[in-house]
Amino acid sequence: MLYTKYLKMHMHSSFQYRANMAFIAITQALVNIGEVLGVWMLFLQFDSVGGWTFYQSLLMMGVIYTVFSFTECFARGYDEFPKLIKSGEFDRMLIRPVGIHYQIFGSKIEFTKLARMLLGIVLSVIALVNMNIDWNVWKVLVLIATYICGCSVIFGLFVLSAGISIYTVENLEFLNIFTNGSKEVAYYPINIYAKWLARFFTFVIPVACFNYLPLSFLTGTGSVPMWLCGVAPLFGMLFMIPCIIFFNLSLKRYKSTGT
Secondary structure, eight states: OHHHHHHHHHHHHHGGGHHHHHHHHHHHHHHHHHHHHHHHHHHHHOSOBTTBOHHHHHHHHHHHHHHHHHHHHHSHHHHTHHHHHHHTHHHHHHTSSSOHHHHHHHHOOOGGGHHHHHHHHHHHHHHHHHTTOOOOHHHHHHHHHHHHHHHHHHHHHHHHHHHHHHHHSSOOGGGGGTTHHHHHHTTSOGGGSOHHHHHIIIIISOGGGGTHHHHHHHHTOSSSOHHHHHHHHHHHHTTHHHHHHHHHHHHTTOOOOOO
């Protein structure tokens, strides 16, 4: 498969400078560990935040670290799409007999992001072990769907940002409010924020579908009906569909930069 060749190419390129790759990966992981320590210090002063304990919040951080880092690793081409336009590489992609999404996926793969993903998995395991959840088949499926939903939402945001950059060429800074901003919001339960903000990150950008709602189902807490919390990740996965449609429609209006 062509994508396998893309993976091998980027892996070979990354491991040409092993020490540099290891240093970047460790540095990124340490930054996230610092954020976890900040949350831990917060819970030293308060027993709960919005009715959620430290380990419940730790699970939220573990989920967002995992899904954001995984998506950044394999969908980095969309996040850095403006560079493809400005360099003229995107023009070359359009004349190749290969699907454009296929090429964008293969244009940039950053394996250093996997260190943060592993950290997220470790944090999730630590949190789940200490939460005493009464497990059953449905809760296992909801937990799996939570991670899939998280990857779908973050991927949708990257694609949406790429679609907008077709019109603007530059990667507008305000878009970081939705990409990196969504990550910051997902560190804590959505019910601690103002109602308008909680609704925005529930119904517009469905962060709550892989944050507050499914984890409420796992813990049996919150005021939202449990059945709705359980199916929330399925609705959240749908977010990437309009984002992809918007990107594909934007392609029809693309004009070469002349680079």
